[in-house]
Amino acid sequence: MHIDMDCFFVSVGLRKHPDLRGQPVAITHARSGVIAADPSKQAIRDQEFALYEERLPGGSSSRISDIKQKSDGLASMSEIASCSYEARQYGIKNGMFLGQAVKLCPNLKTLPYDFEGYKEVSTILYKTVASYTLDIEAVSCDEMYVDVKDILRDTGLTVEQWGFHIRKEIMDITGCPCSTGFGANRLQARLATKKAKPAGQYYLKPEDVALYMAEIPLGELPGVGRATVTKLTRLGFNTCGELLEGGSVKVLQAELGLKLGERIWEQAQGIDSKSLDFNHERKSVSTEVNYGIRFKTKEECYTFLESMSKEVFTRLSEINMRAKGLTLKLLIRAEGAPVETAKFLGHGVCDSITKSSTSNIIYSKAEIIFKEVKGIYDKLNIPFAELRGIGIQLTKLEKISEMNKALNDFLKRGTTKQVKKASYDSKCDNNIVINKAAGQTQGKKDPNGNIKNINTKTLQSFWKTSSDDCSQWKHNQNEHLRNGIAIDVFNELPPTIRSEIMKEYHIDVRSVTNISAASKTVKPPSTLEKIERPNTPFVEQSWENIKESVKSWIKTENQPSEVDVDILADYLRNLALNRQIEILFTCCKFFYRKFSILNCKWHKVYITLIDAVQQGMLTNYGKMLYIDQATFSCCKNK
DNA sequence: ATCCTCCCCTAC
């Protein structure tokens, strides 16, 4: 399943402006499409346009025609970030300048950005889908791929029923519509979503793929943009059908390169072998400012580089990583480009330069980043007044795990030289110890296949969150990481270091061992061992059996009986008492999935069960398990 | 032969 919010920014904006529903609406910074007449702007726009055209021969990008069309000097150059479907009927498109859009539709209404709103809706979107499955690949704040194979199998729903259900749930909770596409691979699902929009769904069935693909314009294939379309058009191909008819892999590869050529050839047939990536790891962190760069002094320039260094380092620290590579990117006013740009404080026509640092530095502090950035900039010998854009990118990232951090801090304090000596080998400095441990973490990543912390990562990639409602959720996910994964690393450490750390941090030896044992023995549901504590009728049963019992219970009983609920609640409480957190998590997800689609009486069963879980959790851990499920609209009182 | 750097292209 591919799922995508419909004109996301507009939909979020309309929540606070319901009066504008059904009208042509656009999200922009500017409020009006008309600006004060300024004859001097005219010459600048003409000059810039000529230069753009010279640099992009034949490439009639919408932006250039925008500048041309608005050469009356009265039109706003504020960009449209997102526009409603009503606005699209007038020919308005995302990325278009407001001035031109207003000419197409004088009645166009504008709304300002609402970044808090995007964050909120995005978080709900991801949490909602994640309450059914964690097999999610995030694409952006409003778009993702989901493997729904298990959901369909477990619930018995058809593709259509499931699509309807999830879209309705998202609409109900967020007030924003989305569309979903289904297919045998990510390409088919994605193209299906295009047809589904707005506020719809479409299942591209295997038997329909060939006919469907033939009509698809090549530019609609993911990965095929402006430049590639130009090349393909020159070859005489406009649609996938035409390409398959008259082209070949060889021709494509000769024109577009080996990889892209092969990919387009396969895509044209509806083939896409790339699997979903549920556990994406960041490869770079960067920060870039290409607006409003007009330095008056060299000091100003250095100060800015310094603050950007701090910013990019903050972002690196937030995802708990460190970097070994750095690239500086500069936009420089092109020769012949006007010093004052057509767009107020825009970067205008520029040359772009990137320069990587080749030294073997670990960027573990903002000052180190700044020093390197300044060094590269000075060497490039570019006048500060010519700068129009600056970017710093950190690459060659490495994960710093929680336990490694603790270990690092601990070793840095230098409590005992012996501890250092006892580490892996005499040549190791602190950093190398950390490295080895990190490698182990990654190698053992997610051994159970049960709990993937995709959602933490997903959200962290898009929103820096610290104080909002999902911070607790993230916190708990991290806690799981410590219990389930980092403990593995801990156990690999030499005994001397282990005992030192435990003393230092007052870690209860027994609890560490228990948690570790639990996390190691838990296997996927199909092969779960028997539950230990002989306390309930379920005690000798595997999770798989219990799951089946619950399914038939739901099917056969019109009403849940109190006795049954009590038995189930006991079982869950004992899972918590036995520190079987991973099974618990699976249980809770399963129950939510089952009970949420039933009536309110069953919702109450769910709530009772979760209460039992939390009782057990509080008894054993003094903390509650963070179970993030949407509340049931029919029983809002809870 | 393979790696690295710079750059282009693309998505959203």
Added chain:
DNA sequence: TAAGGTAGGGGAGGAT
């Protein structure tokens, strides 16, 4: 007034 930024894939050609 007006306000992209962030990330990834991959190719060309030099460096190793």
